[in-house]
Amino acid sequence: xxxxxxxxxxxxAAASASSLAAVASTSLPAYADITRRAGKLAILGGExxxxxxxxxxxxxxDDRIVDAVVKTTxxxxxxxxxxxxxxxxxxxxxxxxxxxxxxxxxxxxxxxALHTCVEALGISAGDEVITSPYTDPGTIASILxxxxxxxxxxxxxxxxxxxxxxxxxxITENTRAIMPVHMMGQAADLERIMAIARRHKLSVIExxxxxxxxxxxxKKLGTIAPxxxxxxxxxKTIAAGEGGAILGDDEELMDKCYTVHNHGTSRRGRTExxxxxxxxxxxxxxxxxxxxxxxxxxxxxxxxNAAHLTARLRGCPxxxxxxxxxxxxxxxxxxYAMSYRKEQFNGVDRARFLKAVASEGVSLSPYIERGLHRExxxxxxxxxxxxxxxxxxxxLQQFREEMQCPNCDRVCAEMAMIWASGPLLGTQAxxxxxxxxxxxxxxxxxxxxxx
Ligand SMILES: *Cc1c(COP(=O)(O)O)cnc(C)c1O
Numbered sequence: 132x133x134x135x136x137x138x139x140x141x142x143x144a145a146a147s148a149s150s151l152a153a154v155a156s157t158s159l160p161a162y163a164d165i166t167r168r169a170g171k172l173a174i175l176g177g178e179x180x181x182x183x184x185x186x187x188x189x190x191x192x193d194d195r196i197v198d199a200v201v202k203t204t205x206x207x208x209x210x211x212x213x214x215x216x217x218x219x220x221x222x223x224x225x226x227x228x229x230x231x232x233x234x235x236x237x238x239x240x241x242x243x244a245l246h247t248c249v250e251a252l253g254i255s256a257g258d259e260v261i262t263s264p265y266t267d268p269g270t271i272a273s274i275l276x277x278x279x280x281x282x283x284x285x286x287x288x289x290x291x292x293x294x295x296x297x298x299x300x301x302i303t304e305n306t307r308a309i310m311p312v313h314m315m316g317q318a319a320d321l322e323r324i325m326a327i328a329r330r331h332k333l334s335v336i337e338x339x340x341x342x343x344x345x346x347x348x349x350k351k352l353g354t355i356a357p358x359x360x361x362x363x364x365x366x367k368t369i370a371a372g373e374g375g376a377i378l379g380d381d382e383e384l385m386d387k388c389y390t391v392h393n394h395g396t397s398r399r400g401r402t403e404x405x406x407x408x409x410x411x412x413x414x415x416x417x418x419x420x421x422x423x424x425x426x427x428x429x430x431x432x433x434x435x436n437a438a439h440l441t442a443r444l445r446g447c448p449x450x451x452x453x454x455x456x457x458x459x460x461x462x463x464x465x466x467y468a469m470s471y472r473k474e475q476f477n478g479v480d481r482a483r484f485l486k487a488v489a490s491e492g493v494s495l496s497p498y499i500e501r502g503l504h505r506e507x508x509x510x511x512x513x514x515x516x517x518x519x520x521x522x523x524x525x526x527l528q529q530f531r532e533e534m535q536c537p538n539c540d541r542v543c544a545e546m547a548m549i550w551a552s553g554p555l556l557g558t559q560a561x562x563x564x565x566x567x568x569x570x571x572x573x574x575x576x577x578x579x580x581x582x
Contacts (some may be wrong), residue, residue, distance in 0.1 A: 168571035174490035174582050180571060181492030181564040189553030190370040191422060191429070199421035200414060209413050211237075218416035223376070225423055230344075232354045232378040234385035237411035238392055241340035241362025244375035245273030245310070247409055248336045248358045251387040254279050254307045256521040261301055262310040262338070263293045264502035264539045269362070270312055270338050271503055276407075278517045282306070283504045285536040289454035291315065291468065291546075294538065295323035299331075301533070305526075308334040311356075315548070316368065316463025318347035320456050321355055328356075336360065341465040343369045344430045348458035353378050358388070363419060368433070368463045368552045369426050371418040374411055433464040433555040436562050440467065443566035449475040449573040450547065464555050466498070468548040479579040484572060485547065487579060491568035495547045502539035509534050 171177025203209070203218055211219035219237050227235035238244045254260060256278040262270055264283040274281040284297040291314045298309060309328055311319040321337075328335045339345075339353030340362035346352070353359030361367075363374030377392075379385045387404075390397040395406035441452045450469045455462075471481045481497065488495050512518045513527045522530070549555075549565065572579070 167567050168574055170571075172487055172490070172572065172575050172578060172582075173492070174487045175578060179490060179492040180568045184492070184561075184564070186554040186561070187556040189550075189556075190365050190372075191425075191553075193421075193425075196418055196421040199417040203413050203417040206413075211410055211413060211416075213413075218413045218420055219411050222411075222416040222420045222423075225420060226376055227378060229423060229427075230351045230354055230378055232351075232359075233380040234378070234382065236377045236385060236388045236392055237416060238375040238377065238409045239411055239415075240269070240373050240409075241267075241338075241360055241364065241367075241375040242269030242272050243392070243407070243409035244360035244362070244377045245270065245336065245338060245340075246276045246407070247388050247392045248360060248377060249273050249277045249279065249308075250391045250404075250406065251384060252308060252334050252336075252358075254334075256517060257305060258307040259303060259305045260308045260310055261298050261306060263312045263314070264504040264536045265291055265314060265499060265542055266312040266338065266503065267340065267362075268503065268506075269340070270310060271508070274310070275508070275512065278521070279307070280305070280512075280518070280522065280530065281503075282530065283502075283534065283536060286538045286542055287320065287454070288538040288541050288545075289451070289470070290317070290320070290456065291453060291542050292317075292319040292456075293324065295320050295327055298324060299327050302327075302331055302333070303526075305522075306331070306333060308336060310336045310338055312338040312340075313342035313345065313352050315453055315468045316342040316345050316352075316465040317453060318342075318345065318352055318456055318459050318462075321347060322456075322458065325356065334358075340364075340375075341367065341463060343367065343463045343465075344427065344461070345463045346460045347456070349460075352463075354380075357381055357384060363415070366465075366550065366552060368430070368465050369419065369422060370552070371415040371422075374415045374419065376411075429556055430461070430463070433551060434461050436555045436557065436559070437462065437464045437467055437551075439559055440562045440566055443563065444469065444569065447570055447573050448472065449576070450569060464551045466548045467551040467555060468498070468546060470542070470545040471547045472545070476573070476576045476579065479576060481545065481547065483579050483582055487572045487575075487582060488547075488568050491571060493549075493565050493568035495549060495569075497543075498546045498548050499543055502536055502543055504534045504536045504539065 173179035223235040271281040335356035337359035342352040391406040392409040394408040
């Protein structure tokens with residue numbers, strides 16, 4: 132019998148009874164080397180799993196990117212309207228092609244992309260849009276900027292994504308659209324959300340701001356609904372400091388997006404509708420264009436590393452990696468996320484677990500502390516003239532009272548994640564460090580009360 136056929140408890144007993152060195156020197160892969168995890172916790176004075184080792188840097192920089200920025204600087208073409216063949220129009224074509232979409236409009240941020248879509252769909256004061264409380268504030272900012280009402284539905288606590296049943300419960304006569312968020316760069320339950328939208332004749336805007344290149348049911352996230360939005364903010368897996376993009380196949384709707392994002396001025400040169408000025412600049416597009424080719428290779432690497440990490444953590448009852456929906460074939464791995472199971476750690480709270488793992492040289496983050504349903508904007512808008520004029524007092528009161536998302540509260544309390552854009556570009560040994568740090572703390576959970 133090989134050591135990995137033994138249960139962990141039996142193996143520990145066997146290993147301590149004989150010789151750990153002998154076991155470790157068999158042909159087992161490095162990660163099965165439990166001697167790494169058998170020692171004293173670093174937080175109690177033991178050797179850390181990972182010492183003096185950095186992670187791959189993010190944002191990603193190479194000479195191609197630097198050269199592209201220099202070239203744009205020297206060209207004097209700094210704004211997209213100066214040239215139809217500049218970096219912004221070229222990036223739009225290349226990004227649409229890469230993603231399998233017909234049209235792209237680049238913007239100055241993901242929030243701007245989302246707001247442009249809300250405006251292009253004619254959603255405004257008096258309308259409601261259902262979205263997630265567990266997301267970047269930009270998601271709801273895009274709805275609030277149009278003076279529409281962001282109605283927050285609760286989550287599936289295992290996937291951290293919108294619960295379609297709760298979305299459907301929150302539809303009112305004013306609901307115009309659903310804005311599912313692909314959290315952590317993994318697919319929301321889009322099959323059910325798209326079916327609900329069809330049944331109730333609602334638009335769908337995919338918030339794929341974290342989900343570059345991720346695939347679900349054979350399609351890239353952000354290309355399944357009529358409109359999908361991306362962010363290229365520094366931390367995202369394709370980055371340009373700030374930046375965003377809208378993808379879509381409907382020419383007329385995408386033309387409207389262009390008009391809205393261009394202060395209401397169409398490609399025909401007429402100023403036609405209400406619109407902010409949200410154009411991407413040529414420097415941002417230069418950085419993005421130069422980074423697109425390698426983006427797929429980095430995406431593959433993150434997916435390989437994530438699969439290894441998930442396999443390593445699967446047997447540990449103390450943490451549960453993010454649940455994925457059927458049809459999910461890859462993720463962006465902007466974040467690698469798992470739920471901390473306190474009851475499996477003798478009731479030790481998450482803060483102590485995170486501290487112990489950090490001492491082993493691996494940093495996990497609790498991420499979003501409070502869901503957006505618990506932020507002050509909720510009280511702010513019910514006291515704001517624009518909302519008081521366009522919604523009945525009864526609707527605003529109901530909106531306030533129903534702003535409860537207990538599953539989201541639970542996700543916020545249990546989350547333990549890794550900012551993955553850079554770190555998941557590391558080696559398999561780096562992934563083993565992450566897994567071993569977590570497993571070591573789990574195996575020493577009876578000592579955590581003392582820290
Ligand atoms: C980053 C992000 C946004 C906002 O994008 P910005 O480019 O920062 O404006 C929106 N939604 C989600 C899910 C995000 O992660």
